[in-house]
C-alpha cells in the first residue's frame with residue numbers, strides 16, 4: 346500500500362450539480378493502491394453521482410480529481426477508461442441483445458482498438474474461468490441471464506479493460522443473499538489479484554465487512570470516514586444504517 | 595417498362611423494391627446506432643442522385659467518378675447533419691430528434707430546389723447492353739445494377755455491424771448508451787459515423803436509381819416514406835428484413851398499379867404498413883423491438 350500522500354485516486358472538494366441543483370457539495374476522499382474502499386449512504390446521498398463524476402460522465406462544478414497524480418478534470422469518459430478506471434454502473438447495464446462473449450469483448454473496446462488481440466483473448470478465458478456460470482452461457486444473449494449472472498457479466502466486462510481501479514455501483518442490489526455473497530467474495534478475490542476497488546453499497550454491513558476503509562455520504566457530503574471496523578462500531582452508523590441489516594444478514 | 599402482364603409487373607416491382615430496400619438499409623443504420631428514425635434519409639438519396647447528375651452532365655466527369663464522388667459528398671452531408679443538428683441536442687428526447695430529422699429533410703429539399711431548380715436531370719445507365727428477357731419480362735441492365743447494389747450494400751452493412759469492432763461498438767451505443775460510454779466508446783462520434791454511412795448508402799441508392807428515374811429536388815419524400823414502410827415491414831434494424839420489406843412494397847405498388855389503379859399506387863404500401871403495425875409491430879421477420887431510455 347502506498348503511503349497516504351500517494352493515493353491512487355484523490356478527490357478534493359468535488360462539487361457536481363444537476364441543472365443547477367448541487368448533488369455533491371464538496372466531497373473529498375482518496376483511495377490507496379490495493380485497497381477496497383466502501384462508499385455508503387442512503388438513497389440520493391450522491392454515491393452514483395460521485396462515481397459518474399470520476400468516470401467523466403458528469404462535469405465538475407468545482408474541485409479537483411487526481412488519478413496517479415494526473416488530473417481527471419475535463420477528461421472524456423474514454424480517456425478515463427484508458428487511464429485505468431472502469432465503472433460497473435448501477436443496474437448492471439449489460440448490452441442485453443449481445444451475447445455474453447460480445448459483452449465481454451466490448452469491455453475491451455479500447456484495447457481491441459489498440460490491437461491487443463492476444464491479451465484480450467487471454468483475459469477473456471481468464472474471466473470466463475472466474476465465472477463458470479458465464480462460460481456455460483457464452484453464446485446466450487445477455488438479456489436472458491439472471492440478475493446475478495448479469496451482475497457477474499457487468500463485472501467481467503469491466504475487468505476486460507484491465508482497470509487499476511474498479512468502481513462498483515451497488516453490485517449486490519436486488520440479488521438473493523447467496524448471490525450477493527458470491528459477488529462480494531469475487532470482489533475480495535479481485536483485490537487479492539491486485540485490483541483496487543471503490544465500492545458503492547446500500548448494504549452497509551456487508552460492504553464494510555469486505556472493505557478496508559469507508560466513507561459515509563449524506564446529501565452530498567462526507568459525514569464520516571475511517572477504517573471499516575471503526576465505522577462498524579460507530580454508534581451513529583449502527584443506528585442509521587445497521588439496525589435492520591443486523592437482523593437480515 | 596416495355597413488357598406488360600404479370601412477369602413485367604414483378605420485374606418492375608422488384609427493381610423499385612430494391613431501391614426502397616436501400617433506403618430502408620439507411621434507416622436501419624441510423625436506427626441501429628442511435629435509435630433515431632432519420633427522415634432525411636430520402637434527401638440523402640435525392641442528393642446522391644443530384645450530385646451524380648451534376649458531376650456527369652455539368653462537370654463532365656467520367657461516369658464512374660460521377661457515381662463514386664457523390665458517395666463521399668453525401669457522407670459529408672450526413673456527418674454535417676449530425677454535427678449541426680443532432681449533436682447539439684444530444685440530451686433531448688428521442689422523439690424531438692426524430693422531429694429534427696423531419697425538419698432537416700425539409701431544409702435539404704428546399705436547398706436542393708434553390709441549387710438545382712425544379713428540373714430533372716438525366717444520367718446514362720451504368721452499363722450498356724440489351725435488356726434481358728426473362729419469362730416474358732424485360733429486365734434492363736440498370737435494374738440488375740439496382741438489385742446488386744441493394745443486396746451488396748445490405749450484406750456489407752450487416753457484416754460490418756455484426757463482425758467488426760467498430761460495428762459492434764455502433765450497436766452497443768444504441769443498446770445502452772451509458773454502458774457504451776463506460777467501456778470507452780465515443781458515443782457521439784459513433785453517431786456521426788452512422789449518419790455519414792447512412793449518407794453514403796443514400797448516395798448509392800440515388801445514383802443507381804438516377805438512370806431509371808430522373809432525380810429532381812423533390813424525390814426524397816416519397817422514397818423516405820416507402821423506405822420507411824419497407825424497414826418497418828422487415829422489422830426495423832434488420833437488413834435482411836429491409837430487403838424483403840423493400841421488395842414487398844415494390845411488388846405491391848407495381849401489382850396494385852397494374853391490376854387495380856395506378857392512381858392508388860402509393861396507397862397500397864401504406865395500407866400494408868398499417869396492417870403490419872397493427873398485427874405484427876415487430877415486423878415480418880419478428881425482430882425484437884428494442885429501445886432503452888437514453
Ligand SMILES: Nc1ncnc2c1ncn2[C@@H]1O[C@H](COP(=O)(O)OP(=O)(O)OP(=O)(O)O)[C@@H](O)[C@H]1O
Pocket residue numbers: 363364368386387388389390391392393394395435547
Ligand atoms: N439525472 C439526474 N438529474 C437530476 N437530478 C439527479 C439526477 N441523478 C441524480 N440526481 C439527484 O442527485 C442526488 C444524488 O443522486 P445519486 O444517484 O448520486 O444518489 P445515490 O446515492 O446513488 O442513490 P441510490 O442509492 O438511490 O442509487 C439525488 O438527490 C438525485 O435526485
Ligand SMILES: [Mg+2]
Pocket residue numbers: 392393394435514
Ligand atoms: Mg446510485
